[in-house]
Amino acid sequence: MKEVLPVFNSAVSIDCVLFGFDGGELKILLIERNEEPFKDWWALPGNLVGENESVDQSASRILHELTGLSDIYMEQYYTFGEVDRHPQGRVITVAYYAMLRLGGDKALKPLTTYAKKAQWINVKELPKLGFDHQHIFDKGLEKIKRRIKHLPIAFELLPEKFTLTQVQNVYELILGKKLDKRNFRKKILSFKVLKELDEKQKGVSFRAATLYKFDKRKYAKLFGKEISF
Amino acid sequence: MKEVLPVFNSAVSIDCVLFGFDGGELKILLIERNEEPFKDWWALPGNLVGENESVDQSASRILHELTGLSDIYMEQYYTFGEVDRHPQGRVITVAYYAMLRLGGDKALKPLTTYAKKAQWINVKELPKLGFDHQHIFDKGLEKIKRRIKHLPIAFELLPEKFTLTQVQNVYELILGKKLDKRNFRKKILSFKVLKELDEKQKGVSFRAATLYKFDKRKYAKLFGKEISF
């Protein structure tokens, strides 16, 4: 503290909800804690904000430490500031989410020591989480539900080339409801952010679907416009 | 700190954007600072989060200290965590907004000592603000723009009884654009949250408009539904 702020001991931390789409399921990355409090519990990846990093930088650092990934767009969605949310003292936490492309082959061994392991876990089968992390997750899921209705963030979860059925799966998983196939396709194509490829899905034991890719340039133009599902 | 968190000196503060509608204009409550840094500058009302209060409680306290008002719904909208945003040390600030009903007669002398005075200032004529408060305000305005499209928060700014033209004014001020009168009325009435009163506007030098009031019960049912302007 350079001068005169009347502070008490407290800290600010970051917690991240990292979404991924894998095996047809919506997953998040959880860590198994290696330290007290909540040693051996599952929790959202998080850490204290360092003295010389902004909260955004801190979130990116945590993501990087955990996955090796950089340059991922993370969105801050809420700050949790209950007095007793951390058993060891006053810790206010700023929550972020990010959508990650799981190539299927990504190495996701934790690179830090604060976790025993990290694992992608189906959001439908979450274990009991330490701290108030279930609450933080719930709010994060709510947030992306609202968000996916207005921006096609589903593509951030998908591989570079994907089928329309995969896109629809992501929407259905996030929104928690079935959508009509014909209407869904009509709508998603109407945004004109998908480019149809001259290529088909491989390795499936049925008729292969056409692959599409996402056109970032056109997507950028979409910002600000109201779209909805 | 009860135990072992490796903290450095830092603090968390709250800053509030308090919106009011008065004299046909959208205003916010600003304070003129009495202390360094930014002594004699205008700034958003704010303060440090206390050791034994949650960030939500802290926001309510600040609002109460400044206006005497309690039980006002405040919405947290973003946390600003740049390293150098406060010249005297590391201060991360959590921003809230609230919509206040200015009866026209509200006493709004600041009750704290940290401000010389507090004043409702037209958002179109904001003075230069201390810290990163212009940025915090900008984000807050953006937020209520998005929000008013989906929930009729305009009513929180209006007196108990109001005319449809007043409602439209609030929408136009927040959205920053003119709306068609007939379409606006059709839409706002379609939500069925307004009760037409058997009473007319008074003290105007032209045809008096019908007064309406807001039906909270019906409003509650509206939550979750998607509405848009």
Add this chain to the structure above:
DNA sequence: AATATACTGTGTATTTATTACACTAAGTAA
């Protein structure tokens, strides 16, 4: 009393978006 003023209050036609709904086509596997 007549007139000017300023805002209130109303309807319809057009376009666009949303919803509901079912079958054939194509590839794979047995």
Add this chain to the structure above:
DNA sequence: TTACTTAGTGTAATAAATACACAGTATATT
């Protein structure tokens, strides 16, 4: 060849959004 599984497609009906103009009424002015 057949059975299986998913891909891919269109239309009609309904609902929502938009564009657009003038007569009605209270007050103030002369």
